[in-house]
Amino acid sequence: MLNNHEREELAEHTLSYSRADQTEVIIAAEDAAWSRFTRNTIHQNLAYANANASVRAIVDHRTGVAQTNVLTDAALHEAVRRAIVMAQLAPRDPAQPLLPEHAEYEPADGAYAISTAQATAQQRAELCEAIFRSARSRDFWCAGFARTTQAGISVVNSRGARASFDGTDAAINIKMNAPDSSGYAETYSTDVLDLDAAALGERSAQKAAAAKAPRAVAPGEWTVILEPPAFGEFFSCIVRHFSAQAYDEGSSFLCDQLDRKCVGSNVTIWDDYAHPLAPGMPFDFEGAPTQRVALVKDGVAAAYVTDSYWAAKFSKPNTGHALPAPNTFGPMPRHTVVNGGSKSLEQLIAETKLGLLVSRFWYLRPVDERRTIITGMTRDGTFLIEDGKVTHGVHNLRFNQSVLEALASCEFSNMQTRTASYHYSTVVPAVKIERFTFTSETDF
Amino acid sequence: MRNGIVSSLADATTRGYGIRAFVNGAWGFAASSDLEDAGIDRTAARAVEIAKSAGNHERRRNTSIPPHAYNDRFVSAYTQDPAEIPLERRVALLLDAEKLLHVDQRVTAGRAWIELWRTEKTFYSTIGSRIEQTIYQSGSGLQAIAAGEGDMQVRSFPGDIGLYAAGGWEVIERAALRENAARIGEEAVALLGAPQCPSGEMDLILGGSQMSLQIHESCGHPAELDRVMGWEANFSGVSFLEIAQLGKLKYGSDIVTIVVDNTLPEGLATVGYDDEGSKSVTSDIIRDGVLVGYEMSNETAAAIGRRSNACVRAQGWEFVPMIRMCNLNLLPGTVPFEALFDDVKDGIYMESNRSWSIDDHRLNFQFGCQIGWEIRNGKRGRMLRNPTYGGITPKFWNSCDAIADRASWVAWGTPHCGKGEPIQVGRTAQCASPARFRNVKVGVGYAK
Structure with missing residues (x-):
């Protein structure tokens, strides 16, 4: 090379x-x-x-x-x-x-x-x-x-x-x-x-074994605990909202909520290329230094990111988030990090009377951009939590849920993990969400 | 083009080669842009080294090679070479069309685009094939975003991603961007004030481009035989179209016949030969509602005692060839489009995809469209915003009771279909007319 x-x-x-x-x-x-x-x-x-x-x-x-x-x-x-x-x-x-x-x-x-x-x-x-x-x-x-x-x-x-x-x-x-x-x-x-x-092989095998003979559960509003791969994919659906271009054209929730409380006070989200779990490129595709940006600070929608074009257009500093030219998407956060909380994942489970533990999501797509409503499926390890214990595997479910409403009442685990797919990479903890809406089910 | 400004005027060329080697019962693939002799030697050696590494750990398995070697040259059908169209004319078309989207200040973003590809492909294999192909593929589209009062609505044309097909500049002209731009802008603005799509169970008519998406997600992907065999299990999932169901599963109603046709002149996935050197053919996937076939490669076809139907593609020289859905064709029905509405008492007509999601077995789907209209007693009524619908694949296709005729049939191209790890972008087509489905759950995206 x-x-x-x-x-x-x-x-x-x-x-x-x-x-x-x-x-x-x-x-x-x-x-x-x-x-x-x-x-x-x-x-x-x-x-x-x-x-x-x-x-x-x-x-x-x-x-x-x-x-x-x-x-x-x-x-x-x-x-x-x-x-x-x-x-x-x-x-x-x-x-x-x-x-x-x-x-x-x-x-x-x-x-x-x-x-x-x-x-x-x-x-x-x-x-x-x-x-x-x-x-x-x-x-x-x-x-x-x-x-x-x-x-x-x-x-x-x-x-x-x-x-x-x-x-x-x-x-x-x-x-x-x-x-x-x-x-x-x-x-x-x-x-x-x-x-x-x-x-890792053992971990996946133990999960598969624990999920055996899955039971049907009814769709509806559930308390959920999303492990990092699930939460990372869910959260990444709103990353594009923190682009100056999305803000300009009215497709971002920031249009209504910039500098306002948009989620719970315990939610702080950064774009940080230097995070030790995901160290990345310290400049953007125009060669401008990438700034560490607080996108959401203590629950308040704090900023969108810019490149040279959108910084000039809005008379704002260039945060160094240009994508490669030619670029029709505008600037974009590339290294998002969601701050952790104070409890372990095990504690979050132990404090849950009735809920679902989700290992992974699949095929998440926006249903309503401005309201941050996302649909998608659970897959590969969805479990019932009863009286603080993971008791059984359950059939997979489809959800329709606003990301902002989910993060309005949530609690994070104290351990962050990097998770990724072909279209995102992010550092997130597990999260417990009080009300999460599932709308239909499968028989597997 | 975005809001009167060219946001992307680009010309990209990529050149390279991929080598697939079968050694000791396992395949290895290596690709490089290094065209020097020494670079080619290194890449070939890397393919062999990779194959050997897997062979050490894998159960030996036989592979299957194409039954015929071909010496041939294929050029896809086109009328006008896009290279002959001056750049100024292309830019002028987009400037005009994009400007027409801005019917109102509430149109906050207008977009117009043209994509033109010419692929020169050479396939050589050790069984003696020497195949040269030149593939022309073209596409264009429009999009208007309207925002106001806390809402954002989007309208695109043609369909939701534009019109993409095999061919040259004539594909761009067929899209008629200028002629439709103002209507698309007006619809985006009108959606801001339209009533919300209701929730409930009712009859549903889907426009042609939404039918394309429906076929793509709920038939095209599940009928990929590599997926059926578990080759995509970790990423894009498996399939409910299990081999044991072949010839038995009532996938859809009797009027549903879906064929894979990689010879279709306007099909975006049309080639003379696939990327294993198999000659393009037409074959059935669903015949009179019954599952009868798959999209196959040599190796997967051999596993079920069949011959490949030439459905193997690589995104480019750097990617390993894999099964793709290619051109799927839902055979048109017998009634005119407007007749689909005639005996609908209470229903919704939806057009142009906005949101799409399906489970990893390809059963539970939920799709949203950009625009809908209520249907009352056979007549199209008020515009509806945020229309969504959902269901379980075979139940949904078995509820199909009318497909519009050939007059409204379009070979809708999908230029950026993702599959595989590393993800590959495939160019597929789903040919369809509008169709009617009975007793479908609608409004599901907003259900509580």
Whole structure:
């Protein structure tokens, strides 16, 4: 994979070809490997390596972008030419601000682990085998993946911005299948050596075993405890509301509630690229330093994030949350963190007279954006809590629930965990929600 | 284009290759953009190393290779190469159409877009196939967001994600963006003041693009044979269309026949050959309401004693080929669209998807639409906002008692369908006319 020196050299070289008013060049490289398994065998085993150049040219407040993964001199020169041609044909945008100038940024500790960058197919196969042992010992079967990835990015622009970042990531996801139930476990770290596949396999198997012979429960309003994978996905459905663009176009709940109490006073949500559980890129895709932003502070909707365009439009500071150009979504939080509470998950369960414990959700989609109503399903381990104890697996349920109303009366566990999927990554505790509305059921 | 400003004017090229190697009973896949000889050697060696690593731990299993090798060249049907359309003309179309969305200050955001793809694909395999393909795919659409009084409503056109199909610039012209933009803006504003969709059980008519979504989620995905066999269990789930049900399960009413047709000229997923080198064919999934087939690869088809129906696709060179739903076609019915309303006493007509969710067995679904109209005694009445409906897949399809005729049939393309880990974006199509369903639960998204 291209290292930071090689990327920066390519970026500078590409920049030198441009005669646009302003030019930005991003060189990004990735090397990723996934060992995907089902029925206790690896069935999709793959790796890919790629590097890409993106050129944004601005001419008289007109913007064009060209991208290529052919990194020869001629191809990079051509990308610059194409970007300028498109810029010249684009309508003029008087609000287009200057690109960010160079600014210092603070790298996050632990974002890169050489052990992950050098992980082999054999290592991933051994992680999988450790999980298969938990499955075979119980006559269960498992599906999931072990993956290791490394990625690097360098951003340069004609106003002097220079930023580079290298990061790694490793993960295991397991759905353990018993005859009439299933259990889920996951783990994420920048360092593959942190992943304990055997322990995770056991955890998923114990969940699947505990969920056996699931009973039907009636939909309706329940007290629920959402474990981090469930809460992380639920909460991530409203992350886009904290974008300046969503605020501007009226699709964010912040339109009604900015600087007002929107959830319980115990709710504080950050965007923090330096959180030790999810250290990430300390600048955005324009090379501007990413700020640590309190999105919700003590229950009050506190801020939306910006990039250079929306900062200028709203006369606000640039918080450094630009997505890669071309970008139709506006700025976006990329490293959300929900603060924890004071009790353990076990205490939250022990204090619940009647409720449901949810391991994981599936297929969450907004029903009503402004009211933050989300629908989705439980899956892979949903349990009845009776008199402070987890007593039985239950059939899966569909919910329709406002995120803000859920967080109006909730209690967080004291342990945060990183959870992720292909479209989000977040650090969250488990949460107990007093009133959560399920609207229909399944027979599995 | 967003609010009169080009927010994305981009031209992207990606070039690379993927190598799939079968060694000691296991597959390995490696892909790279490094086209130097040494880079290709390294990537091939990586594919073999990966295959060997899995072979050490996996029960040996036989694979199945395509029964025929092909030497062929395929070019998808198109009338006008988009490359011949000047950029100024493309931008002007979007500027005009997007401007027309802004019928009122309450339209806070207008969007208009065009996406054009040309894919050059070369497939070589050790059984002797040498296949060259050029695929043209195009799409465009509009969206208006209206906000006011604590609410936000959205309207899109055509359908909910635009009109996407195989072909060239003629697909963009067929969408008729300019001609429909003002109506879409007006509907978005009108929805802010429309009454809420009621809750209850009543008859439901779905417009064509919502039928496309319904087919995609409740037939297309569950009929992927890799999903049926558990290959997607951890992520996008399994399927209720179990192999033991083949030829037995009454999936829908007698008028429901759904075929996979990867030869359809306008189908967004149409290719000459799939990414395993199998030639495109037409085959049945649901025939007269009964489950009779799946979307298959070579290996999964062999497991049930059948031949692949060429449903394997990779998003691009860097992705491992996998089963995708390709072009699904709900065969049109015999009645004109307006006749669907005739004997509905109390019902709702819904159009254009806004929200979609289905469980990991593909049974319990809930979909929301952008717009609805009440139906009283065979007549379309008031506009309704926030319409939602839900059900259990086979019960729902068995309640289908009328499908509109060919005059309202459209090959709706879905350009960004996600599946797999790492997630791959697939381009699929669901061809459909509007249809009528009896006694469906509506208003479910707001139920308490």
